[in-house]
Amino acid sequence: MTTVGLATARARRRPSAALVAGLVILGVSLVLAVAPGLAAPYEPAAFDYRALLQPPSWAHPFGTDNFGRDILSRVIWAYRLDMQIALFTTLFPVVFGTAVGALVGYYGGIWEPIFGRIVDVVITFPFLVLVIAIVAVLGPGLFNMYIAVGAVGWVFYARLIAAEIKVQNRLDYAAAGRVMGYGDARIILRHLLPNAAAPVLVYWMTDMALSILLGASLGYLGLGAQPPAAEWGLLIADGKNFMSQAWWITIFPGIAIVVTGFGFSLLGDGVADLLRPDS
DSSP states (O other), X not given: OOHHHHHHHHHHHOOOHHHHXXXXXXXXXHHHHHOGGGTOSSOTTOOOTTSTTOOSOSSSXXXXXXXXXXXXXXXXXXXXXXXXXXXXHHHHHHHHHHHHHXXXXXXXXXXXXXXXXXXXXXXXXXXXXXXXXXXXXXXXXHHHHHHHHHHHHHHHHHHHHHHHHHHHTTSHHHHHHHHTTOOHHHIIIIXXXXXXXXXXXXXXXXXXXXXXXXXXXXXXXXXXXXXTSOOHXXXXXXXXXXXXXXXXXXXXHHHHXXXXXXXXXXXXXXXXXXXXXXX
């Protein structure tokens, strides 16, 4: 049984508390992302000039902003955009990085030093600085943010999977596959990758949490989602000038970021526990 298959069997038999808590948090987050209108009491962009900067109350549990917009509704609707950011900023890096890493780890040779130089160039600069520089050149917006993160983020997945494939390729079952005449594609896809995917899955969970934080940071700087979209970074930016009189505008979106990121971290910890050989 492969590492991933063994982890699935363990999850069905005795799921850890971290795994269950992470699934619950992310399950609620996904429901809010798919159907925010069912939970939000107001339209997220609806102005109400009779309720400007209102503190939390029964009518507006999270208060209102300087345009009278309900903060609770905007936080709920932001789940759709921020969960989209978590997925789309990591989807290309994990797929492309895994493919490149698998080929480099399996074939080695001249590809290893070439890939090593690419890694050296990328890790020389802070990740956030590189992303901001690329977005600044391409222009603000979510699509350009996805391009910037994808152009840099795949390297980390490739480096991780290349090391794992290299280790797995030295084991007896890989040699047995070659002796039996299996092609390279079959050995990589059906034998090596399923057994090397564990660290990538754990890293992906953590990376999605960091992607939400990155999306919020770029939104705050005006390089990510653009107004009037409901996005947690934008909500925090909207309230930065009102912290002394309307703290709720920034506090509640910040709590949403922390809770959702905590959910991804718990899920990653739970997956890591399942994938440990001695668990």
